[in-house]
Amino acid sequence: MKRAVRHFVFNPLSLLGILFLVILVFTGVLAPVLAPYDPVEISPDRRLTPPNSANWLGTDEVGRDILSRVIHGARISLQIGVTIVFFAAVIGLIIGLISGYFGGVWDQTLMRFTDVFMSFPTLILAIAMTAALGPSLFNAVLAMIIVWWPIYARLIRGEVLAVKEREYIRAIKALGARPFKIIFFHVLPNTIDVVVIRASIDFGNAVMFCAALSFIGLGAQPPQPEWGAMVTTGRDYLRDAWWLVTFPGMAIFLTVMGFNLFGDSLRDFLDPKLRGER
């Protein structure tokens, strides 16, 4: 515990990452309390107001308060990140464990299956998938899970292959333990670290990819206060109203950076072998 506190608190970069994440979670959870205005309420007389004392981050093209929208956007991003990473990791974990532990035909079939997913660049496959399902935030998240789990499956399979050859696993096997018990009580605890490290970095990427899908019109639909969708709207007013694009984009940037810093720091903590040379 002491080591953890020392590692995360006394390292300025990891502290910065944690700070961003705390702000994100805090804003996301308390969005309705913190936001000064209704994020979807239109007020035509206040449209495109630059940042001022009443609207700290200005207003958008229909007079909605940008600060309130960015705050509510934190809640949406938090939900998006948690959903994508959780389901992708769980599906990947199950497939990876089965594939790595049982090997043979199971492994061959499952891995060829993941190969197919990995023959496409992630964003392109997500675009095709969301377009087929129909543009909406729910479908964008679903598509992201579908294209993301193979990454976890491959990662975990690799870990399982290494773990299952260790002495203690062989010993338990020789004692006649059932595969289910070995996988859940002995293999899984020894592979979970890599999943946690990867997930902590992926969280930011998931938010960024989903914002990208919204940016091209496949994700969140108006008037949802989603950051990517807000940047898209702001694009049309770039010349006269810089704040429309700047603040939601900044929110995405800080979120992704927070998770990158935290993820790097977590990796150093959980896997000291990788430390140093980055």
Add this chain to the structure above:
Amino acid sequence: MVRKPSVHAFLLKRILLLIPSLIGVTVMVFVISHVVPADPVGIALGPEATQEQINAMREAWGLNKPLYVQYGIFLKNLVQGDLGYSLVSKRAVTEELSYYFPATFELTTASMILSIILGIFIGIVSAVYRNRLFDHLTRTYCLFGISMPVFWLGLLLLLLFYVKLGWLPGGGRIADGIQVERLSGFLILDSLLTGNWEALGSALLHLVLPAFCLSSSFLATISRIARSSVLQVIREDYVRTARAKGVPEFLVMGKHVLRNSLLPVITISGILYGQLLGGAVLTETIFSWPGMGRYVVRSILHLDFQPILGFTVLVAVLYALANLAVDLLYSVVNPQVRLE
């Protein structure tokens, strides 16, 4: 004596390995187009289709046939280069994609070259001057680069260099009014071939912002990898030996360190190329770059499904070819792989 496998054999093996992967790609695209949408015909024809049109298309697509027969028909069309028709323009998707391809290729290639050359340079300098000011600056840049959404960066660049400063053009591939004879579709190449220097200057100027925007995160990734790879190689015995022999430092770096630290960079560049194609969709939208990415986004807005699918197939093929190229390059730089 062990006979060394030739480069030809290596190439053949790699090409053969592409086949199962491409079959997988077709299965996946088939699933996305025929199985995932609740009503593929509805999507293809749009909401205003009449019942006769729907029936006719069902018949034409063979949607009343068993799934494996449908896959056969799909594959046959695909092999013949038939990717269907765009609803908006009523033209063949293959024809449209081949029209937009050069613009995308020009942009992604420029970004790739920029990221690799600059990335390796930054990585080496950063490693050599480890923990000094340059290193700290580049590591901060890398963190920013990988965290910055490409569509946001693009808009900020436009805001600064086009709207506020007016130094660079705001979008498109070339200034209005400048004509280039279309030989290959690659503007830079075409203006060079026809000796049209005004067009060349304009095309290059238009390429600056999109290429920089698209390459930012890849540049960051490559510098990070190059830095850590150089840091490892620099400590190897053969580097110490070379230095002890009195080999000048630039030769040690250029010959011994660079070549050996390139391997991880080459390995990652295939994957990065795929991400670059994904990023191109966003970059082209922001900079009104008339390439495949913008074409796809326009198709998305019109719910025009066939072009999206055609683009997905093409990108998967390009991605596979990029990875093949990476394998080959890898074998050139590291002859040991050829023996495996």
